[in-house]
Amino acid sequence: MAENILEISGLNKRYGKIQAVNNLELKVEKGTVFGLLGPNGSGKSTTLGILLGVVQKDSGIYKWFGKEPTAAQRRNLGAILESPTFYPYLSGIQNLKIVCKIKEVPEKRILEVLTQVGLGNRADSPFKSYSLGMKQRLAIASALLSDPEVLILDEPTNGLDPQGIAEIRELIINIAEKGKTIILASHLLDEVQKVCTHFAVLKQGEKIFQGTVAESLMGNEGIELMAQDLDNLKSVASKFPAFVDMKLNNLGRLEVQLSNDTPIHEFHQYLIKNGIILTHLSYINKSLEKQFLQLLSGNE
């Protein structure tokens, strides 16, 4: 059975009238990239703050590595909760030396972590000369200095340009491949879909869904077809017994919906039997976005 790196049970936090975290139950397995997904104000940062011991919970329990939280254990968690502050006139290396002193970790890992985040060749440049993406990568390097088992990131791509976003996402995947567990809060579905293996959806502090990204994307919402004789394809497809609906999409391809659980090969065989030669056939995959919006709207 997979080992749980984090278990949360009945966690609550209230700010005045706002229930920021509402009876939260969550388990995070070792080695996963776990996305905490939810719109602004859904309680992601508060939850991470509690888990890192910087926000006081009202009630409930959480266990890191199967044990009640302790300060020593938190050293095994590398976290970036807010935009990190580094000294602008000091280089990447010099800034990380300061972090090493604060965290009481040896300086020997500095070059290793800078290389890991792709800053090896900019290690001696002043922090102020870094792009936003490089600054965020330095923050990740800083969190990796103590070689923590878990990396916790709150909105890691906020404010970055598309290239910076792609670089950070690739870096997160690389770090996960090296065996670390990553917990990432994001309001971006796209981010969770591209980076995470597992995710939970929060709404007003409450968990309304938890599952794997792969399973959530499984299944299809129809098929996209193209044939040289499109009119004939339309006419034949509409007579298939399990046919439900069809429409032309913006690529000029025919999107066909069949009744649930219809094996696609049966439909394909039927088309061939009726003289249709397809030049294109693909599944229309479920998008996490559609499901996320459905989840959020269905839990008013």
Ligand SMILES: Nc1ncnc2c1ncn2[C@@H]1O[C@H](COP(=O)(O)OP(=O)(O)OP(=O)(O)O)[C@@H](O)[C@H]1O
């Ligand atoms: N220190 C605080 N004092 C009062 N209310 C707070 C405080 N921190 C958070 N809240 C409120 O708690 C709720 C959850 O906020 P939180 O920051 O955890 O959500 P979030 O999902 O991380 O959203 P965002 O991405 O906008 O930070 C919000 O309604 C927020 O206004």
